[in-house]
Amino acid sequence: MITIAILSTIAYPSYLDSVRKSRRAVAQADLVELASFMERFFSENNQYHQTYATTPVAIVLPANISSVHYAYSLPVKTSTTYTLRAMPNTNGGQNTDSCGTLTLTHLGLKAAATENCW
Numbered sequence: 001m002i003t004i005a006i007l008s009t010i011a012y013p014s015y016l017d018s019v020r021k022s023r024r025a026v027a028q029a030d031l032v033e034l035a036s037f038m039e040r041f042f043s044e045n046n047q048y049h050q051t052y053a054t055t056p057v058a059i060v061l062p063a064n065i066s067s068v069h070y071a072y073s074l075p076v077k078t079s080t081t082y083t084l085r086a087m088p089n090t091n092g093g094q095n096t097d098s099c100g101t102l103t104l105t106h107l108g109l110k111a112a113a114t115e116n117c118w
Contacts, residue, residue, distance in 0.1 A: 083103055
């Protein structure tokens with residue numbers, strides 16, 4: 001019985017960390033997909049989508065992108081630049097992820113609260 005308790009105190013935090021990492025990977029893929037939508041619009045119209053002119057703005061997400069664990073926004077946007085942001089929600093403890101908010105710019109620059117998060 002004691003062995004199970006000791007094993008669970010070691011394994012459970014590791015499990016939670018793996019869950020946070022997988023959710024972060026999904027958010028990173030979502031940011032890249034949102035950036036591709038922005039770039040596709042730019043290549044057709046020679047400017048980024050003007051619907052998102054208000055700063056900051058919540059993004060209307062495509063059906064395949066979920067906002068359960070991250071809140072997506074477009075805090076910086078002009079007709080020639082943008083910065084996409086994925087901020088962790090409190091759902092499932094994602095807000096305890098050391099990487100914090102993830103960002104992706106029109107130049108492809110990726111940032112997070114700590115190194116090695118992308």
